[in-house]
Amino acid sequence: MRNVVAATMLLLLASAAGAAELSETIDRTFDVRPGSSVTLNNVNGRITVSSWDQPRVRVVAEKRVEAGRNEVKAVLSELRVEFQQRDGGLVITTHHPRREDGVSSIFDWVTGDHVSAEVRYDVTVPRTMNVDVTNTNGAIRLSDVAGRHELETTNGKIEVSRCAGSLDVSTTNGSIRAELAGVTRGAPLHFETTNGRIEIALPSSFAADVDASTTNGSIHTDLPVTTTRISKNSLRGTINGGGTELRMRTTNGGIEIRTIGKS
Secondary structure (H helix, E strand, O other): OOOOOOOOOEEEEEEEOEEEEEEEEEEEEOOOOOOOEEEEEEOOOOEEEEEEEEEEEEEEEEEEEHHHHHHHHHHHHHOOEEEEEOEEEEEEEEOOOOOOOOOOOOOOOOOOHHHHHHHEEEEEEEOOOOEHHHHHHHHEEEOOOEEEEEEEOOOOOOOEEEEEEEEEEEOEEEEEEEEEEOOOOOOOOOEOEEEEEEEEEEEEOOOOEEEEEEOOOOOOEEOOOEEEEOOOOEEEEEEEOEEEEEEEEEEEEEEEEEEOOOO
């Protein structure tokens, strides 16, 4: 394992409001086994995962905190990023400041004290890697990785591009966009959101069993579908004779299946 920790701090004082901003960047690289898993858990902040031709995972995590000028350093210290190597892969966990029961704390989000803490991640993995990302407030972007992928956030959009393998993608408040140039036959593709649109781009030769539905929205497909059930809000059938399971669900938003290269 090669560890490089680069920390940079910037303190901006807002004298009128009595607040300050502090940031720190962590840059670490770990040897991993291609085909193993990278697991990342975050609370606030966008996450980007891309690939390179190295058997290593590089994690650049930017911690950002805004709090009272007397507390901001303590908040930054409590906002921690933990790394654990496991089964040839890597587990990354974000620990956010929290209030201990019964104890007055500068981290109390309820009393009105202005405390903002987030970690933004840029992660680079081998091209063959399983990726499991969980977030609460922040977008997720995954590109150029083949494997089993699970992406979940509550508030934020999810974008997937040029990935192969299985996908289980879900958000609550956000759109989903996926361009799947190298889909893997037989690997299931699941996309689900509550408030947002789903747009999927696929090769014209893609073969799938399609199951798509929305409550408040319409469904459009460029690829010809042999339908078993079709209405304004639902579509079931096969593309090119069937094959991969393609499941899409949204409540408030439309669904579009288009051919790669066609906008």
